[in-house]
Amino acid sequence: MATVAEKKRLKRNKILEAAYELFASKGMHMTPIDEVVKKAGVAKGTFYLYFRDKYELTDQIILHKSTQIVRQVLAEVREQGEKECLDAVEQILLFLDKMISTMAQNRPVLTLLSGKISTVYDLLADENSEFRDTAQSLVELMMQIGLTAEQAGKQLYVMLNMFCSVCCDAVLSGSPYSVDELRPEIRRMAQKLLT
């Protein structure tokens, strides 16, 4: 077993997780590297062995966490979609709904995501992404309701962005409406957009 590379990956992850929790609760600008390494249980120098600087760390966290969320949501959608034989519209609605739920339960990640939402979309759209296939099938689902490939792509992006943004606001500030207050309305709007 490649214990050496494995240990490195583990250490990197420890830093990533420690930073995530801190950044999420106090914001990146309010979290000194000192605290991150202390929480991660590594030396200060070790941090700079794995990340060029604080900004690279931030980027990595966003990537890391977004990936986690998208991966989880897609897995659930796929499973439930198959089990319940959902049609195109229903699957997309389910995807958006799950995204909202998951984000609502991941308050901290929203703090980081806020204002960088296109990152999530980039994850889906990137040629080399592990999600490429799924993203493709989402677009195909939307084409089944009569959109061109381009329209489908754009609309998917706008809807994702829209729901994420509303979620961020709703979850983070709860003002003027909470997620739960907004959720039925969002669903109604999504349905309207998809028919």
Add this chain to the structure above:
Amino acid sequence: MATVAEKKRLKRNKILEAAYELFASKGMHMTPIDEVVKKAGVAKGTFYLYFRDKYELTDQIILHKSTQIVRQVLAEVREQGEKECLDAVEQILLFLDKMISTMAQNRPVLTLLSGKISTVYDLLADENSEFRDTAQSLVELMMQIGLTAEQAGKQLYVMLNMFCSVCCDAVLSGSPYSVDELRPEIRRMAQKLLT
């Protein structure tokens, strides 16, 4: 003429404007007070005569600039709406369209607004806001298409948030789509949502 109070207001505005430009281009965290006061042409101590601290300044800028934008957009909508005798849906679409255009032309303000979009809505919804009446009429317009007051309020919020968010991404990063690419799609979606 109250030259004393007037001069104070002027100096305060000079600081606000200087900070706005700096914050917009480099971000608040990357802009030291030193630079702000230098650009504003006042002494460092003077700054603290007008603002409690850097955070109050930031808040004030967002308020200041959002107000400017909303005020401008609403004025244009009102004028054109009257001139062209637009119906409810058309007025709302015009409002959203103008918001997009104005934001697209105010790249810097988006930097600040990004992730704080509900601020704009708060402006509209606040009891004491100068926009209260207009916001009220927007809601009433939406009720004309068959929504309850509550639904109308929420939908207005969601649509605003959605469009602002998409604009921020599109204008600021241009990725994955530019505003101009997205604008027709957005309009189509808005229309669908309002019928």
Add this chain to the structure above:
Amino acid sequence: MATVAEKKRLKRNKILEAAYELFASKGMHMTPIDEVVKKAGVAKGTFYLYFRDKYELTDQIILHKSTQIVRQVLAEVREQGEKECLDAVEQILLFLDKMISTMAQNRPVLTLLSGKISTVYDLLADENSEFRDTAQSLVELMMQIGLTAEQAGKQLYVMLNMFCSVCCDAVLSGSPYSVDELRPEIRRMAQKLLT
């Protein structure tokens, strides 16, 4: 009295003096700013009010100290030269001799000067230097022994550099010869060069 500018000059000088002593005894690279400010009795931030960074400080010290030394030497030469009605060659020899003595007594300054000797010459040659006139008269003295202006300039430079360099080595390391061992030899060589 302009107490404000005066106080600033004083504080700057305090830093300069503190740094000089520290740099001279341990070398600039071995002296943290922390120690400098502590010795100067000012806050760390104050340091950066007066000097861009450690390197500017170093340059300033060299300038400051070289100026002090040259000023002192020239004053002595002028005085003694007049009193004893010395001729050209004798005055130059006296100048070099005094330079050697003064440097020998200013061990610390040599630490800083070592390897940056042309600084001293620059001081003499700089158009705006307070020493311009004196430097000019040194050159004129050398022209009296039959050199062209250009030859005189170069020879003055070479001799200065040569003597400073030998002094640095001799004073700082005492190896292979001490200043006192070398001084007669140097004098003999200077005399030879000037006739």
Add this chain to the structure above:
Amino acid sequence: MATVAEKKRLKRNKILEAAYELFASKGMHMTPIDEVVKKAGVAKGTFYLYFRDKYELTDQIILHKSTQIVRQVLAEVREQGEKECLDAVEQILLFLDKMISTMAQNRPVLTLLSGKISTVYDLLADENSEFRDTAQSLVELMMQIGLTAEQAGKQLYVMLNMFCSVCCDAVLSGSPYSVDELRPEIRRMAQKLLT
């Protein structure tokens, strides 16, 4: 063939050369060990197998490079001296002239040598040096022009130091005069000193 000891010597030399180039271009204080070992193609730990610390490395480089230069210069002088049957003065002048030329062509080595010129002399004077004999013959040459052994030693030292110092300044900063501008003057002075 002693491949073991040979390989070690080779690795040591690789480090020495890598460090030399780096130190020469950016200065020792600005060159981290990291860069040295990377350039040398060895691991960081390996460095400490061959050198106690960074300071020992620096010393070794200066020694290494000075030796190279002196060895080269002396070889050339010896060869040309024999071929052209030069007399004492001419040989010394040739030696100094070659030193200047070689240094002018070895800009980087001067960076390191600057302020440590007596090292070169130490090389010549050290009892166990490979140059002991040559240095001795240089002294003897000077005694041929009527100096005592002691005077000869000192004068050789002063002249060496003087020329090296002037070279460092001239080559490194080119200010106030370049090597080429100074060279005739230096030669003239050397000639004067040797007669």
Add this chain to the structure above:
DNA sequence: AATGAATGAGAATTCATTCAT
């Protein structure tokens, strides 16, 4: 012998804020 991950003391520098003038 060689490696390179890990260390952590330390260094430079910044900057929001205060306060005497």
Add this chain to the structure above:
DNA sequence: CATGAATGAATTCTCATTCAT
């Protein structure tokens, strides 16, 4: 009211050196 010199805690990042593999 206005000023800007002074502060020093806080922060980021570096790097020589060690040591387990």
